[in-house]
Amino acid sequence: xxxxxxxPSASGTPGQRVTISCSGSSSNIGSNTVNWYQQLPGTPPKLxxxxxxxxxxxxxxxxxxxxxxTSASLAISGLQSEDExxxxxxxxxxxxxxxxxxxxxxxxxx
Amino acid sequence: EVQLVESGGGLVQPGGSLRLxxxxxxxxxxxxxxxxxxxxxxxxxxxxxYISSSGDTIYYADSVKGRFTISRDNAKNSLYLQMNSLRAxxxxxxxxxxxxxxxxxxxxxxxxxxxxxTTVTVSS
Numbered sequence: 001x002x003x004x005x006x007x008p009s010a011s012g013t014p015g016q017r018v019t020i021s022c023s024g025s026s027s028n029i030g031s032n033t034v035n036w037y038q039q040l041p042g043t044p045p046k047l048x049x050x051x052x053x054x055x056x057x058x059x060x061x062x063x064x065x066x067x068x069x070t071s072a073s074l075a076i077s078g079l080q081s082e083d084e085x086x087x088x089x090x091x092x093x094x095x096x097x098x099x100x101x102x103x104x105x106x107x108x109x110x
Numbered sequence: 111e112v113q114l115v116e117s118g119g120g121l122v123q124p125g126g127s128l129r130l131x132x133x134x135x136x137x138x139x140x141x142x143x144x145x146x147x148x149x150x151x152x153x154x155x156x157x158x159x160y161i162s163s164s165g166d167t168i169y170y171a172d173s174v175k176g177r178f179t180i181s182r183d184n185a186k187n188s189l190y191l192q193m194n195s196l197r198a199x200x201x202x203x204x205x206x207x208x209x210x211x212x213x214x215x216x217x218x219x220x221x222x223x224x225x226x227x228t229t230v231t232v233s234s
Contacts, residue, residue, distance in 0.1 A: 032218070032219065033218040033219070033220075035220040035221070037155070039155075043226075044205055044224040044225065044226055044227060045147075045155065045205075045224055046224075047220065047221065047222050047223075050210075050212075050218070050220040050222070051212060051214075051218045051220070056222065088154065088155055090155075090157075090220075090221075092219045096171075096172070097169045098157050098159075098160060098169050098170070098171055099145070099147075099157035099160075099219075099221070100157065101154060101155040101156065101157065102154070103154055104154040104155070
């Protein structure tokens with residue numbers, strides 16, 4: 001079961017900025033860093049953001065992450081059609097001794 | 111090229127067993143922790159299990175504890191998931207994923223490389 005809460009959907013027109021929230025608790029986001037994954041249809045998840053706000057090489061700087069307390073957010077600026085995908089937040093949970101994922105947010109480009 | 115390739119999925123009856131494998135290449139497998147993550151059809155991601163680089167530290171999700179066993183063979187660059195007493199709710203695409211432990215005054219964890227997955231269907 002998902003322990004981190006995300007909105008089920010988000011949308012925007014090309015060029016707009018979209019923000020996705022991720023809410024957790026003291027045992028996960030409150031104690032550890034947050035990662036974000038992008039999953040295009042029919043493909044495995046791809047690491048988008050790690051350590052709250054770090055981008056792996058190759059990820060455009062349109063994607064940015066932040067964390068405050070027990071919540072985190074992912075922002076996509078200059079939205080493009082290829083950004084249409086499912087996005088998941090994730091963090092290590094010290095109580096469960098394992099990773100917990102968010103419920104997932106489907107981003108639609110209108 | 112860093113690559114993870116899962117295999118071993120298939121159709122199995124409830125109560126049955128299956129062993130998944132994950133073949134790693136392009137990196138020093140023995141130096142990395144590894145995970146299994148699954149995704150039920152049309153659903154979100156669910157972490158299943160973690161194993162340290164040496165295999166001496168293992169964690170499981172409550173949903174599989176006592177039924178699944180993770181293991182690795184560093185000499186064969188392979189990760190495994192033995193799944194017993196399978197249930198319909200175990201039906202999913204199973205991914206193996208490489209784990210990274212970073213540090214910079216504090217520790218941080220993330221999964222950076224994922225395989226394409228292998229499908230497990232539990233049905234009579």
